[in-house]
Structures are given as C-alpha cells and as structure tokens.
Amino acid sequence: MDDSIPLPIGYDTVVGKITLTAGYEKHKAVFPPKVEAVHILGNVRDSTKDAHTRNIGRSSMLAGIPYYVFGQVDNVSNDGYAFGTVPNAVAMASEPFTDPLLTTYVSVEENGYIHPFLGLTENEVKFEQDTGLKLIISIQGGICEGELGSGKGCVWYQKLIREKKDGVTVRNYYQGTGVAPVKVDGVTGELLNKRVLGEAILFEKHEPAFGTFCSVMHNQWYYLWGRYCEDIYLARVSLLHPFERESYQFWNGYSFTGDIKMIAPVLTGYSHGTIYKTQLFGHNYQWAFIGSTDWNDSAVMMGAASEPQGPFEITQIASAENLLDTGAFADCVYVHQWAxxxxxGEVLLSWREKWPGGIIGAKFQLQMLHQGAFWKDISLDDVQTCISTLAKTRNELVDIASDHGVFYELDSKGFGKVNIRLLGGSAKAVDNAALDICKQVETWARQALGLEERETKKTFKNAFGLMKRKTRENDQSKENEEAPA
Known part of the structure; x- marks a missing residue:
C-alpha cells in the first residue's frame, strides 16, 4: 500500500484554517524510542584474523555490498608478526544476512599484511621521511555512495600530523579535510580510490571537518556533517561537484548558503554517530540519529528529526552497564541499517572498546507502536492560539479519538504550535475521528466569539477567560435594551 504523503486538505473555522494530511504507514516504532531487549553478539571479527584490535567500525553500502570502515587497526601477520598499525582500513561484510559481524579485508597480502584504504601521496611520504613526523589519514564519516547501487561515491577524510615520543603518541595536529572518489571493483569487490586532489584539502583546520562525522546521499546531494570543537555543522554539495569547494552549501540555521561564515550548528556534544534516512518512526520523522556523547559517559543516544538539518529530538537508550560492557565501552557508536x-524494530549497533579492544556488535529490539496503520495529522498552527491551546488543556479531543477506537497523540512544541496525530486500523475510523475533532474545535471557536447560546458562551468565558471585552460589550448592550424607558 502506498505510504506517501498526499496534499493537505483544509477545514475552515471562524478562527482560522485546520490543515489535515493523511496516509498509510507500514510500521512505526514508539517515539521517543524504547528498547525492549539487547542481545550482545560479540566482536566484529575477520575471517582469518578473528577478533583483533581496531576502532571506528562504521559501515556503508556500495553496489548493494556492506563495507566496514575502520580507523586505526593493529596490523599483525598470520603467523603473529607485528607490522605496527595502519591508520585506516576497509573490510567487506562476508555474510551480511546470516553473520553481519564477520568481515574480510578487501586489500590484504597473503602473509596477512593489511593495506590502508587511503594511503599517502609521494610528497606526504617524503614529508614523513624528512621530518620524522607521522601523517595520518583518518576516515570517520564513512563512505558515501552517490547514485544508489552504482558502486561509486566519495569519502571525506581528516588529515593529521601525529607527533610521537618513544613510540607513544604525544599529540595529533589536525590539518584539514579532503575528499577522494571511491568505486567498487565489480570483479573482486575491492574498493578502489584515488587522491585526486593530492595534498590539497577542501576545508581548513579552522573550519568544520565536513563529511567526517557522517555523510549521506539525499535528493542528488551529498549531505555532510562535520565537527568543529564540540559543535556539529552541516554542508551539502551536488553529486556532480564534490571536488569543487565553491559548489558547497552550508546550513545557516534557516537555509543553505554559499557563505561558510554564516554556519549554525545542528548538533552539539556528540563524538560519533550515524545520521540516516529511515521509516522506523513513521512519516513524521524521516531521519534518525544514533551515536555517543562527548562526555565519556558510555551512553548510547538515539533520536529523530523530520529534516537532515534537524532539530533532532534525542534521548539515551542504553549505557555500558546494561550492555554488560562496563570499563571497556568507549565510543564510536554506529548503526548498521542493512543488517x-x-x-x-530490529537494529544492529556497534561500539568501540578502549584500546587495545575491538568493535562490539549488539542487536537492539525497539518497542513498536504498530505494524501497519492509517494516519491523519491535524494541524492547528493557523488557528488562533487561544483556541489551539485548548487542545493541550481539555480532554474532549482525546475522548473523541477513544470513542472511534483511534490512537491519539498530541505534539505541542512551541507557543501556539499544536498538531494532533491519529492512527487507526481503518481509514474510515480515522477520518470520522478527524472530522469530529474539527467540529469540536469549531465549537470552541464559535463559543469564544459569542456565536453559540448565551449560557454555553458564559461557561466558556468563565473557564478560560477568553473574549472578555467582547462579552462585556454584548452584556451591556442587552442591559440597555431591557431597561425601562
């Protein structure tokens, strides 16, 4: 059944227009989200190396194949020889539908040496040799496919200079954000890439690292979230021009603009996470967020929004204690939507354990509201506030929905903003409930304007103190008419 949103229809009242939209949802989880059960699955492991030390562990789909992207990986040969670490690597999900935590590195030698996914240019290698410093290419925002199923896309990465002393990292110096094209080798399944910009970067170190928190393709745009200090900002660029800085647009709190100086944060206080399109929370929330905070509190956070720029309504759904991972749980919380x-309501989540730990996966079962229902949304935004406010304070509308056997939900965020959501097993029941609710709102409006019977109007006035001036004028007029000549 089609679950697209049709054009709204209206119901006119004496105090403004009520707007109604309707449709059908195939499923919907309870929001704010509630977790019914968590099944810890164990480590994200390799088919030959089993579980081993690595971080990040987010996944992306290219050409219908899930690929895990890792940050720092402990690079050990098959016979146990330590090669050191690689700053980034990619592995294919070997059995995505039966064992989603089993992976195989896409670029590995026979002896077990793992090649980094994004390597250094010749000039960067020379820089390392000349300075003794280490250049790190860090991939945290995932790989973003352009056209769905094409196997072609882009990866945005951070470039850092790592200073070490006695083999221990002293400090990382962030240099900026770059981008590289990616495509799937149709024969081997290996992911190919090229540093087409060389050493050049798109965004300087004093700008948000767009695309390295999360990246998503939507409506022929790459949507790119990036951190700067504790805040997360949003940019977008056409699928056709990801390598041209002048083609990027930035969210300023109201719209997308070409002026990066006007940017406004869309999230704050989150270290890692996935933002993705979903139907999990029905038609009202088409974007979801799952991630971890900046507070080192071992919390799993989840929320949703109607637009990629938010605002997101986020709540905690789990912690290290109820994940039985106290002391090891670190961060890098990601969702794997394909699994x-x-x-x-089934969701695969992963998180990073503290080094030298690995990546842990868990199956979350969310509480579902329905598995198929007709819906109707009733917006009172254009109705005078004194009337729409009654939906928050009186029970008549709830009773109407109950009489028709329809689920009733009130969304009243912001002064004067009131939206009523109805869900039911039949379109007729939902339609009838919506019509009776509109009639009740119209009755309130007529009472407020003095268009109903005098006694009804008086009760309305005494209860809510509305339209006092008009009532006094009407009462004075009637007294003048009744006075003897």
Missing amino acids: YKEAV
Whole structure:
C-alpha cells in the first residue's frame, strides 16, 4: 500500500484554517524510542584474523555490498608478526544476512599484511621521511555512495600530523579535510580510490571537518556533517561537484548558503554517530540519529528529526552497564541499517572498546507502536492560539479519538504550535475521528466569539477567560435594551 504523503486538505473555522494530511504507514516504532531487549553478539571479527584490535567500525553500502570502515587497526601477520598499525582500513561484510559481524579485508597480502584504504601521496611520504613526523589519514564519516547501487561515491577524510615520543603518541595536529572518489571493483569487490586532489584539502583546520562525522546521499546531494570543537555543522554539495569547494552549501540555521561564515550548528556534544534516512518512526520523522556523547559517559543516544538539518529530538537508550560492557565501552557508536529488519524494530549497533579492544556488535529490539496503520495529522498552527491551546488543556479531543477506537497523540512544541496525530486500523475510523475533532474545535471557536447560546458562551468565558471585552460589550448592550424607558 502506498505510504506517501498526499496534499493537505483544509477545514475552515471562524478562527482560522485546520490543515489535515493523511496516509498509510507500514510500521512505526514508539517515539521517543524504547528498547525492549539487547542481545550482545560479540566482536566484529575477520575471517582469518578473528577478533583483533581496531576502532571506528562504521559501515556503508556500495553496489548493494556492506563495507566496514575502520580507523586505526593493529596490523599483525598470520603467523603473529607485528607490522605496527595502519591508520585506516576497509573490510567487506562476508555474510551480511546470516553473520553481519564477520568481515574480510578487501586489500590484504597473503602473509596477512593489511593495506590502508587511503594511503599517502609521494610528497606526504617524503614529508614523513624528512621530518620524522607521522601523517595520518583518518576516515570517520564513512563512505558515501552517490547514485544508489552504482558502486561509486566519495569519502571525506581528516588529515593529521601525529607527533610521537618513544613510540607513544604525544599529540595529533589536525590539518584539514579532503575528499577522494571511491568505486567498487565489480570483479573482486575491492574498493578502489584515488587522491585526486593530492595534498590539497577542501576545508581548513579552522573550519568544520565536513563529511567526517557522517555523510549521506539525499535528493542528488551529498549531505555532510562535520565537527568543529564540540559543535556539529552541516554542508551539502551536488553529486556532480564534490571536488569543487565553491559548489558547497552550508546550513545557516534557516537555509543553505554559499557563505561558510554564516554556519549554525545542528548538533552539539556528540563524538560519533550515524545520521540516516529511515521509516522506523513513521512519516513524521524521516531521519534518525544514533551515536555517543562527548562526555565519556558510555551512553548510547538515539533520536529523530523530520529534516537532515534537524532539530533532532534525542534521548539515551542504553549505557555500558546494561550492555554488560562496563570499563571497556568507549565510543564510536554506529548503526548498521542493512543488517536486520527495521520494520519489526530490529537494529544492529556497534561500539568501540578502549584500546587495545575491538568493535562490539549488539542487536537492539525497539518497542513498536504498530505494524501497519492509517494516519491523519491535524494541524492547528493557523488557528488562533487561544483556541489551539485548548487542545493541550481539555480532554474532549482525546475522548473523541477513544470513542472511534483511534490512537491519539498530541505534539505541542512551541507557543501556539499544536498538531494532533491519529492512527487507526481503518481509514474510515480515522477520518470520522478527524472530522469530529474539527467540529469540536469549531465549537470552541464559535463559543469564544459569542456565536453559540448565551449560557454555553458564559461557561466558556468563565473557564478560560477568553473574549472578555467582547462579552462585556454584548452584556451591556442587552442591559440597555431591557431597561425601562
């Protein structure tokens, strides 16, 4: 059944227009999200190396194949020889539908040496040799496919200079953000890339690292979230021009603009996470967020929004204690949307353990509200505030929905902003409930304007103190008419 949103229809009242939209949802989880059960699955492991030390562990889909992207990986040969670490690596999900935590590195030698996914240019290698410093290419925002199923996309990366002393990292110096094209080798499944910009970067170190917190393709745009200090900002660029800085647009709190100086944060206080399109929370929330905070509190956070720029309504859904990972849980919380059946509330999450730990996966079962329902949204935004406010304070509308056997939900965020959401098993029941609710709002409006019976109007006035001036004028007029000549 089609679950697209049709054009709204209106119901006119004497105090403004009520707007109604309707449709059908195939499924919907309870919001704010509630976790019914968590099943710890164990380590994200390699088919030959099993579980081993690595971080990040987010995944992306290219050409219908899930690929895990890792940050720092402990590079050990098959016979146990330590090669050191590589700053980034990619592995394919070997059995995505039966064992989503089993992976195979896409670029590895026979002896087990793992090649970094994004390597250094010749000039960068020379820089390392000349200075003794280490250049790090860090991938945290995932790989973003352009056209769905094409196997072609881009990866945004951070470039850092790492200073070490006696083999221990002293400090990382962030240099900026770059971008590289990526494509799937149709024969081997290996991911190919090229540093087409060389050493050049798109965004300087004093600008947000767009695309390195999260990247998503939507409506022929790459949407790119990036951190600067504790805040997260949003940019977008056409699929056709990801390598041209002048083609990028930046969210300023109201719209996208070409002026990066006007940027406004869309999130704050989150270290890692996934922002993705979803139908998990029905038609009202088409974007979801799952991630971890900056507070080192071992918390798993989840929320949703109607637009990629938010605002997101976020709540905590789990912690290290109830994940049985106290002391080891670190951060890098990501969702892997491809793994389980979202329609029944199943979600695969992963997180990073403290070094030298690995990546842990868990199956979350969210509480579902329904598995198929007709919906109707009733917006009172254009109705005078004194009337729309009654929906928050009186029970008549709840009773109407109950009489029709329809689920009732009130969304009243912001002064004067009131939206009523109805859900039911039949379109007729939802339609009838919506019509009776509109009639009740119209009755309130007529009472407020003195268009109903005098006694009804008086009760309305005494209860809510509305339209006092008009009532006094009407009462004075009637007294003048009744006075003897």
